[in-house]
Amino acid sequence: MPSQTAGVRRGDRHPLARLVVRRLALSIALLFAVSILIFGGLEAMPGDFATTYLGQSATPAAVANLRAQLGLDQPAATRYLDWMAGALRGDFGTSWASRGPVSEQIGQRLSNSLFLAGVAAAISVPLAILLGVVSVRFRDRAPDRIINLASLAAISLPEFFVGYLLILFFAIRLNLATFPATVHEGMGLLERLRVVALPVTGLVFVVLAHMMRMTRAALISVMSSPYVETAELKGLSALRIILRHAAPNAVAPIVNVIALNLAYLVVGVVVIEVVFVYPGMGQYMVDAVTVRDMPVVQACGLIFAAIYIFLNMLADIIAIVANPRLRHPR
Amino acid sequence: MAELLSVRDLRIGAISHPPGEPPREVTLVEGVSFDLARGKVLGLIGESGAGKSTIGLATLAHGRGGVRITGGQVLLDGTDILSLGRRDVNRLRGARVCYVAQSAAAAFNPAHRLIDQVIEATLLRGLMSREAARARAVHLFDILGLPDPASFGDRFPHQVSGGQLQRAMTAMALCPNPALIVFDEPTTALDVTTQLDVLAAIKHAIEVTGTAAIYITHDLAVVAQVADDIMVLRHGRVVEYGPARQIIDAPGKDYTRALVSAQRTTRAEAADQSGAVLEIDGVSAGYGGGANVLEGVSLRLPKGQTLAIVGESGSGKSTLARVITGLLPPATGRVLFEGAPLPPSAARRDRDQLRRIQLIYQMADTALNPRQTVRELIGRPLGFYFGLRGAAKTARVTQLLEQIEMGRGFLDRYPAELSGGQKQRVAIARALAAEPEIILCDEPTSALDPLVAEGILRLLARLRRETGVSYLFITHDLGIVRAFADSVAIMHRGKVVRAGRKSAALSPPFDAYTARLLACVPEMRLGWLEETLAMRKDPDQ
Incomplete structure (x- = not known):
């Protein structure tokens, strides 16, 4: 199949290593390109921090003064290079609004976000794959229909609505869960898990259906392969056919959709964070945008982009490694 | 019970969905009966749509897609397998009855090593220990003439050729020591030279292991080489059924006679072959900077x-x-149309x-x-x-x-x-x-x-x-x-x-390659395979 081995040269002894290295290099190049886009995009935005901060009545001298203080009088290219040089060392500059180091503030917020996403992923990914396998095993029968219907319902409800429903029932009516889901330093792990239970449930609802349906579709498309018929004619059980003969050949599409959803869990959770008053990256970035706190917005944008690129790269590399033609060249 | 397999009045149908019409029930196979003794080979022959694969799969109680077995019996050692539950059917498949598909390239799972697939059913049925199953697989690879039998199974399907895969699939079917194997056009997708090798390997393996077989093909010349009995099918019904010799040498029905004589007549060639409407002059070509697929090809086509x-x-x-x-523009050389070169x-x-x-x-x-x-x-x-x-x-x-x-x-x-x-x-x-x-x-x-x-x-x-x-x-x-x-x-x-x-x-006189190519074309007579193999000194060349 030429499409699967595209990019593999004849006589190449290590196509796998070459493809992986190429994918890594591509990711780094992509990240730099995105950094330019983020910087250029914010540069092109109307409005200016100094006028917003000082108010309409500020004197031109005061505005110029503040601009000089923030380095805004420098040419864009210089500021970009300064910013990148700092970012490569992990220094994202100083927040214009709070006057504190951005890296420090982000560190706390990012670990909160990653914690929330991590817990949601740890539940939703295995659950999605399990439900996908179950629905293929009982294809077109009651379990499959129920899973499909439920997941369709979950994906159709807006996430803020799911969030408020959860708060209404579990926090207010039943008083089982904590609201707001605000975590702070010094909280123990169990305490944290209890606090994030509701937002995690909301997130699982949002991403589960997508991953489950893709798992189902990918498995079903492989289930019509001749080698699955071979397995049937070898008298294998339905579950063994799905797990051993279909699943290894459905890895690539499943991993890709999982990566997209994991990325969403980190960078797309603003709504859930706001609903549950969770101190994560999303809320932090939204706050920074309202006051035009550029160093914070840029840093958030770059980190979000890095997470997206990293997860997608990981998915691609797993898909490459899962291809036996590349792992074991002729 | 003398017969291993007795098929009685088999009837198979499917739901057809013709475009623009409501779905309707169609009959694919009707009133097919045959017996197969232990160690014997039955050839099923017919055109596509004759129902031969459908009948073959029915002996594994399987219907492809929407195909359903609607009547009759398939008695394996006296037990009607069509009346068995799913679990009992699964116990038969991969153990007592095995299947070899037309395209082994598609029928092997690309994600697993050959050996694991070959011994999988044998292990699951608990027929042998892992070591014993591996040893048997290696033995079968050897019987089937696969290169380097001890390590052959460690390869992945994409690492071996189509003819080798077809033999590996035969090894997979033989591994549990089944009573019956269904071969579904095992050589149809192969080149004529490869077909000869695979056919010889299959015939040899059937003789050595003593399994019975149903051999499905549309090529009467091929089935004549392996079958004891032949059943000719058309539109899901039996046209003629009898010993191979009788079907080949003295066919009783017009349809069978047409199949036997489909060895076409020779047409006289044109006497004057001068001039050319198309000329290919020293063409070499390859894909994407790779090695040349064509090397200095020159040909002439008279008008x-x-x-x-x-x-x-x-x-x-x-x-x-x-x-x-x-x-595909050539790397070197020209294509001339009525004497004038065409743009590449x-x-x-x-x-x-x-x-x-x-x-x-x-x-x-x-x-x-x-x-x-x-x-x-x-x-x-x-x-x-x-x-x-x-x-x-x-x-x-x-x-x-x-x-x-x-x-x-x-x-x-x-x-x-x-x-x-x-x-x-x-x-x-x-x-x-x-x-x-x-x-x-x-x-x-x-x-x-x-x-x-x-x-x-x-x-x-x-x-x-x-x-x-x-x-x-x-x-x-x-x-x-x-x-x-x-x-x-x-x-x-x-x-x-x-x-x-x-x-x-x-x-004649032939060059070595042409001689080999001509010798590989199956002839419609019994014993051709043995004669051809005996004439060849080096079977793996």
Whole structure:
């Protein structure tokens, strides 16, 4: 199949290593390109921090003064290079609004976000794959229909609505869960898990259906392969056919959709964070945008982009490694 | 119980979904009965749609897609397997009854090593320990003539050739020591030289292990080599059933006689083979900077005649067609049309140059746009090359349909509503519509049943007579060459190893490759396989 081995040269002894290295290099190049886009995009935005901060009545001298203080009088290219040089060392500059180091503030917020996403992923990914396998095993029968219907319902409800429903029932009516889901330093792990239970449930609802349906579709498309018929004619059980003969050949599409959803869990959770008053990256970035706190917005944008690129790269590399033609060249 | 397998009055149906009509129940197989003793081989033969694969799969209590076994019995050692539950059926499959598919390349899972797939069912049924199963697999690899049997199984399916995969699949079927194996066209997808090796390996393995087998094929010459009994099927019913010798030497029914004599007659070649409408001059070509697939190919096609290009897969014959059409510009060399060189790339040829060379493909299925009617398919070149429209176009399409013996009733049909042979005829009409001087035929009959293929060849011969068109006919079937060609070029690994008038090229003295190729073509008589194998000194060459 030429499409699967595209990019593999004849006589190449290590196509796998070459493809992986190429994918890594591509990711780094992509990240730099995105950094330019983020910087250029914010540069092109109307409005200016100094006028917003000082108010309409500020004197031109005061505005110029503040601009000089923030380095805004420098040419864009210089500021970009300064910013990148700092970012490569992990220094994202100083927040214009709070006057504190951005890296420090982000560190706390990012670990909160990653914690929330991590817990949601740890539940939703295995659950999605399990439900996908179950629905293929009982294809077109009651379990499959129920899973499909439920997941369709979950994906159709807006996430803020799911969030408020959860708060209404579990926090207010039943008083089982904590609201707001605000975590702070010094909280123990169990305490944290209890606090994030509701937002995690909301997130699982949002991403589960997508991953489950893709798992189902990918498995079903492989289930019509001749080698699955071979397995049937070898008298294998339905579950063994799905797990051993279909699943290894459905890895690539499943991993890709999982990566997209994991990325969403980190960078797309603003709504859930706001609903549950969770101190994560999303809320932090939204706050920074309202006051035009550029160093914070840029840093958030770059980190979000890095997470997206990293997860997608990981998915691609797993898909490459899962291809036996590349792992074991002729 | 003397018989291993007794099939009684088997009846198989399916739900058909004809386009634009409500689904209806169709009968695929009706009233089929046969007996098979231990260690014997039954050949099932017929054209596609005859129900032979369906019957083969029924002996594993399996119906493909929407196919359902609606009546009759399949008695294996006296037990009707059609009455068994799912679990009991699974216990039989992969243990007592095994299956070898037509395309082993698709039937092996690309994600697992061969050995793991070969011994999988044997281990799951608890028939042997892992070590014993591995040892048996290696032993079977050896019997089947696979290279380096001890480590062969450690490879992945994509790392071995098609012929080797077919043998590995046979090993997979033999591994649990089954009482019965169903071989479903195991050599149809292989080159003629590979087919001989695989056929010999399968026959040898059946003899050594003493398994019984059902051998399904559309090639009577192949089944004559392995079967004790032969059942001829047509439209799901038995035409004739008896010992192999009787079916081959003294067929009782007209249909069987037609199949036996489908060994085509030899046509005399054109006497005057001077001049050339198409000349290929020292062409070398390859893909994407890789090694050359064609190496210094020079050929000549006289006007109004047929040049057959013969070779195995990978010999470069389809690449040659791509070079001639301009889809693949050659690295060196020229293609001359009526003495004048053609631009190497199709993008640089003018409309008239394009019009004069047309193509017919092996798979009419994929060569016809499924969303266009016959009228649109054939009408397109009429509009494109001659600017025909409206009534004039319809009249010309109708005329072309009559030329291919189909008629105007087909004007508004879609390809899905046509049979395989009809689709190929529409593809031929589409090529004719351009009024070409040359038609490149890329194995146009190899996907068709023998009798349908014969009809297509007769049509092509008539068109050659009536329109004076020349054919460059790519094939791996030497029977077609004898029946149809004026001159022959035999290709091997990108080079022309033999070329010339048909009478000279296919007569001794032969070069080594041509001799081997000719010896591999199955002949319709018992004992041919043994004679051929005995004549060969080195079976793996």
